[in-house]
Amino acid sequence: MEPQEFHHREPGENYYIKTLCPPCLDFANIKWRLRRKGMTNNILIVHPRDNVAVALRPLTAGEKATAKGIEGLTALQEIPASHKIALKDIPAGEEIIKYGEVVAVCTRDIKKGQWVHTHNLESKRWRK
Amino acid sequence: MNEISGYERKNGNFGIRNHLLILPTVSCVNGVINRISHEVPEAVCVTHAHGCGRGGPRDLKILFRILSGLVHNPNVGGAVLIGLGCEVSNTKNLLPLIKESAKPIEIFNVQQDGGSLETAKKGIAAARRIISEINNQQRVTLSWDKLLVSMECGGSDAMSGVTANVAMGAVSDWLVEKGATVIFGENTEMIGTAHVLARRAKNEQVARHIEQMIDRAEKLTKDIMGDLASLVISPGNMDGGMSTIAEKSMGCIFKGGTTTINQVIDYGEIPTEKGLILQDGPGYDGDSMAGLAASGSQLMFFSTGRGTPAGFPAIPVIKVASNTRTYEAMRDDMDVNAGSLVEGRSLAELRTEMIDLMIRVINGEKTKAEANAMDVLTFMTVHPPF
Numbered sequence: 001m002e003p004q005e006f007h008h009r010e011p012g013e014n015y016y017i018k019t020l021c022p023p024c025l026d027f028a029n030i031k032w033r034l035r036r037k038g039m040t041n042n043i044l045i046v047h048p049r050d051n052v053a054v055a056l057r058p059l060t061a062g063e064k065a066t067a068k069g070i071e072g073l074t075a076l077q078e079i080p081a082s083h084k085i086a087l088k089d090i091p092a093g094e095e096i097i098k099y100g101e102v103v104a105v106c107t108r109d110i111k112k113g114q115w116v117h118t119h120n121l122e123s124k125r126w127r128k
Numbered sequence: 129m130n131e132i133s134g135y136e137r138k139n140g141n142f143g144i145r146n147h148l149l150i151l152p153t154v155s156c157v158n159g160v161i162n163r164i165s166h167e168v169p170e171a172v173c174v175t176h177a178h179g180c181g182r183g184g185p186r187d188l189k190i191l192f193r194i195l196s197g198l199v200h201n202p203n204v205g206g207a208v209l210i211g212l213g214c215e216v217s218n219t220k221n222l223l224p225l226i227k228e229s230a231k232p233i234e235i236f237n238v239q240q241d242g243g244s245l246e247t248a249k250k251g252i253a254a255a256r257r258i259i260s261e262i263n264n265q266q267r268v269t270l271s272w273d274k275l276l277v278s279m280e281c282g283g284s285d286a287m288s289g290v291t292a293n294v295a296m297g298a299v300s301d302w303l304v305e306k307g308a309t310v311i312f313g314e315n316t317e318m319i320g321t322a323h324v325l326a327r328r329a330k331n332e333q334v335a336r337h338i339e340q341m342i343d344r345a346e347k348l349t350k351d352i353m354g355d356l357a358s359l360v361i362s363p364g365n366m367d368g369g370m371s372t373i374a375e376k377s378m379g380c381i382f383k384g385g386t387t388t389i390n391q392v393i394d395y396g397e398i399p400t401e402k403g404l405i406l407q408d409g410p411g412y413d414g415d416s417m418a419g420l421a422a423s424g425s426q427l428m429f430f431s432t433g434r435g436t437p438a439g440f441p442a443i444p445v446i447k448v449a450s451n452t453r454t455y456e457a458m459r460d461d462m463d464v465n466a467g468s469l470v471e472g473r474s475l476a477e478l479r480t481e482m483i484d485l486m487i488r489v490i491n492g493e494k495t496k497a498e499a500n501a502m503d504v505l506t507f508m509t510v511h512p513p514f
Contacts, residue, residue, distance in 0.1 A: 041472060046294055046382075054290045054369070056470040068474075082286040083369035096371075099382055101324045103375035116371070123320075123372035 043067045043085060047100030052084040052116050054098075059085065065113070076113040084116040096121050132490045134270035134426075135205060138230035142274045143202035144426045144490045147172045147442045148259050150208045150251065151198060153222060154179025154215035157238055161210060163248040168255040171208075174198075174441045174505045180215040181513040191217050193396040194507045196225035197422025199233065200398075203442045205262035206232035208254050210247060213239030232258045270490070273307035273402060277486075278420035278428040279383040280312070282413030285433025285450055286368025289379015291466040292431035292450035298479040299429065299486070300385030304403050311399065311423060312384040313407030313416050315345035320374035321381055325406070330390045337392040341408045383431060395508060396422035410508050414438060417445075418507035427490065429482075430497075437461040438504045439497025444489050447496060448482070461496050 043053040043065045059065060059075040065085055066073070079085050084098065090110040095102040104121040114120075134142035148171040152161050158175040165173035178191060195217055199207045207226075211219040219235045226233060234254035241247040279296050281288060300310045318325060322342040329335035370376045384404055391401040395409045396419045409419040413430070417440045420428065428443055430436075433450040435458045449455035452467035464482055469475060489495055 044290060044469065046290070056290075080369065082290060084371070098375060099378040100386075101321075101374075101378055103378055104372045117369070118366060118371050121371055123374065 041067050043070070043073075045070070045087070046098060049097055049100045051087050051090055051097045053087055055079045055081055055083055055085055057081050074113050075115075076111060077115050079115045086110045086112050086114050086116050088112050090116075130487060132270045132272070132275070132487055133267040133492075134202075134274070134490070135265050136268055137202055139228070141202040141424070142268075142270050142426075143205065144270070144275075144492075145203040145442060145444065146205040146262055146265055147203055148206050148208070148255060148262060149174070149198060149201075149204045149442055150210070150255060151195065152176065152179070153195065153209060153211040153217045153219055156180070156212045156215065157210050157244070157247075160238060160244050160248045160251065163244075164208070164210075164251045164255060167252045168259070170259060171255050172204075172442045172503070174503060176505045176507070178507065178509070179212075179217045182509055182511060183216070183514070184511045186510045188216070190395060190508060190510075192222065192225060194418055194422045195222060197396050197398070197424070198418075198442070198505075199226045199231070200229050201421055201424060201426075201442060203426055204231065205265065206258040207234075208251050208258065209233065209235045210251055211235065211237040213237045232261055234258065267492075271307070272303070273309075275303070275308040275427070275490070276311065276399075276423070276425050277303055277308060278311045278313075278417075278423075278425040279431075280413055280417055280420065280428055280445075281314070281317075281380060281383060281431040282438065283432040283434040283436040284380075285454075286365075286370065287450040287467065287470075288431055288433040289370070289376070289382060290450070291469045292433070292448045293379055293383040295464075295466045295469070295475065295478050295482060296383040296429050296431055296448060297385040298475060299482050300383065300404065301387055302479065302483060304385065304387045307402065309399060309402045309405060310384060311393075311405045311407050311420055311425060312381070313395075313409035313419060314380065314411045315341055315408055316349055316411035317380040318342050318377055318406075319346045319349065320372070321377040324378070325381065325389060328386075328389050330388050330401075334389060334392060338389065338406065341392055341406070383429070393423060395419040398422075398424050412508075414504050414506040415508040417443075418505060427486070429486075431466070432462075435461065437497065437500065437502045439495070439500070439502040441503040441505055444495045445497045446482075446485065446489060460500065461502070463496050 045053045058081045059079040061077050063075045090106045096104040108120045134144045135146045150173040155177045236247045238247045322339045325338045326335040387404045390403040392406045399405045409416045428445045431448045435454040439445040446463045448464040449462040455462045455465035
């Protein structure tokens with residue numbers, strides 16, 4: 001099989017990881033492309049202090065949300081890609097922490113696994 | 129493997145490139161520059177739209193700071209300046225500011241040197257002379273504390289603050305730990321984060337400076353845009369998952385990493401401190417890059433989500449795509465795919481790839497924008513022309 005053909009088919013076989021892909025001309029790209037198949041993380045926690053994480057792709061209701069060091073987190077509702085999911089219960093009035101900093105204040109009790117956006121938080125400034 | 133090299137300058141700075149810069153002092157002579165660039169393709173020939181017609185003190189300061197700052201930039205080994213004669217930033221006014229760079233510099237003026245064709249001829253001869261002189265210079269070992277790296281973003285999307293800027297922040301922290309200097313600017317994109325940045329300031333004075341800078345940016349935005357100022361966080365941003373201006377701005381400033389902020393510098397000003405530095409510059413990426421270059425950056429990282437090919441004259445710009453789709457669509461322009469974070473790659477792995485690439489680029493490997501000559505020079509003005 002031509003390496004090029006393999007690359008675009010992404011079969012996920014370890015054997016090919018050491019093959020240089022002509023269109024990419026590098027190894028590094030091939031490695032993560034192959035890992036896509038057995039991909040485990042669908043959310044990203046930007047900072048250890050954060051109480052929300054970012055969905056890396058759309059999550060469906062009931063889908064398990066996974067990231068390094070996170071267990072037992074399930075998306076309670078649909079969460080669009082690049083939107084936030086609560087990592088724990090956040091009572092109304094508490095701060096929303098992302099990037100390790102306060103980015104908003106919670107206006108309605110948020111359950112672990114719920115979608116966090118303008119419907120349940122407000123800005124500390126420039127209120128609408 | 130972390131060995132880096134560069135070209136030593138007489139003032140103790142080091143360039144990671146050794147370019148001949150051919151610079152017009154005013155837009156009227158851009159045609160002369162184009163003529164020279166055809167004959168001396170190895171020189172970095174830039175054109176711009178400034179040099180005259182603006183007289184406010186702030187604009188004059190910026191004009192002279194940017195033009196002289198480009199000549200002073202350590203990646204520039206020598207320069208040919210083409211002037212007209214009657215412009216505000218004429219070569220007589222510029223010379224005192226660039227003399228001390230102690231680089232080979234030759235100056236011609238169209239009004240005194242026989243018109244545009246004759247000036248181009250003289251410029252071409254001078255360019256060839258300087259190139260043969262600076263080509264003799266060899267690379268020497270460079271220590272990290274001589275390095276000034278800028279972090280920029282433009283054409284952002286919802287993933288910029290999640291993937292690309294986070295990865296660049298990790299590289300920023302690594303660089304600061306190594307003793308290098310990291311600058312980032314774009315004051316309009318810091319609105320809502322004054323309390324965060326001020327808390328990270330080295331001392332009270334720097335903290336006040338940060339607050340003043342962001343206050344001014346916020347007031348200016350409101351003055352210019354009125355009620356539309358709230359669109360600084362736009363419906364598109366919200367669709368992308370950003371709920372507040374603070375969240376959007378955090379995604380932007382994260383590219384500077386998490387270390388102590390040691391100094392706030394004005395647009396194009398050369399920092400006197402090391403470590404992480406903030407520049408009081410505009411949010412528009414082209415204008416911002418000019419300020420960062422005049423401040424002495426030898427290298428830039430530039431994150432983009434929608435995809436912009438823009439680079440900068442004489443300075444290698446490493447393009448970091450925030451998502452795989454843009455990376456694939458603009459393979460000729462993108463150096464790094466931070467979208468790989470979404471596809472199972474760890475931040476540590478991506479950071480290692482970016483550091484390895486950065487070291488290769490410092491040592492001479494061309495970035496995509498550099499190889500494609502996507503050079504853009506545009507810089508900020510505060511008043512309209514008269």
